[in-house]
Amino acid sequence: MSELPILEHENLSNTVYATLCDALIKGRFQPGDRLRIREIAEQLGTSVTPVRDAILRLAHDDAIVFQSPRDIRIPILSKPQYLEIRAIRLRLEALAAESAARVASKADIETLTAILAENEKALVDGDRLKGTELNQAFHFQLSKIADLHVLNGILRRLWLQMGPLIADAYLEGGRSMIDFHYPIVEAIKRGDPEGAARAIMDDIEKGGRVILARVSVAAA
Template sequence: MAVRVRHSAGARVRPRAFDAIEHVRLGEAVYQRIAEALVRGELRPGDRLKIRDIAEEMGTSVTPVRDAILRLVQDGALVQRSPRDIRVPVLGRDEYLEIRRIRLELEGLAAEDAARKATLDDIGRLAAILTDNERAFAEGRLDEAVALNQVFHFALAEIAGLGQLRAILHRLWLKMGPVISAAYERGGRTMIDHHHAVLDAVRRADPAGARAAIQQDIACGGDVILGTDVLASPSDD
């Protein structure tokens, strides 16, 4: 928002630097919203993003949307086939397996430290997320269930107090969110059951148990993904 300044007669009028700051804030907000849509699985592999449509939905001009999308292309979270063809990438099997391997270690560490550090409030928070996730899943609100799945995973890193790890996970989940979303319905209970074991281990203050449970969750969910057509076939790589 521009800052209104009343100038005395003959005074030099300085440029309104605050306009630029507001533009930067808007651009970052647009970037964060599109990134969130990827991380939470609101977008799926192969989905096409139309800049004008997104700008209209967000009530902005096309410029901050275009800038945000270009950042996400540079991050590898989106692919730009042409100026008008921007899509969520379809991961190849090898890239997916590499990301899964990294997640097993990093999210295992987050679960370990969460089990060591969790307060009663933290445990209550995890339990509430899981309850909401169960309800959304049971009622067929799969978009909400997918989003809550991501919230549960990230909550472990937050409870662990591992800010740098959470930032790395966010970058990985820019690619993983759409993949998990596409496979979630076919995965059924496999995509949520292991969260109960994670919560139980955190309640017991059992770091090894929490690590094993979240790794089992990632591995079993990964088997679902590998058994679907969510990933690119070798001929598409």
């Protein structure tokens, strides 16, 4: 587990929860990782109480498995669980992409292009953590461009489970983790909603083959 930032906010329970959500979504944990409440509290500079509260909320979100205070882990999804999440993402992220294609400004397209450029560097550097974070940033930027706040919230809930999976498969996935993003940007440049939707569905299905393979092996 990578280090987490020290917190200085007053509402620690909500802040710890938000911090751990962000860490999950950005791939700072991997499937099967064990979480220790006291260790996380020390990293964040808090008492154990807000961390324990956040852990219980994450268990309710199905983002972690809480067997006991001494056995808290990042879940290892079954193949049916992964396929269900993927099916939902296909519909929702296609909506985000096609909506973004209708309204994207030149600045929006430049932002997506900049994320891709940074992601290329992370891939060359073999930086799994940075690459996973940039992959998430690209996907979430589409709903941000489309100004779909409710959709963004739903996607965040799904990505609590997707972040660790993507992080686990990122280096093995190689160029498949980024190559399918380029057609999405090109479709948005053309103002082609249907093309953008098709492109992101290709990214989720074809770019995610390495993830599906890992899930299938774990389930065997």
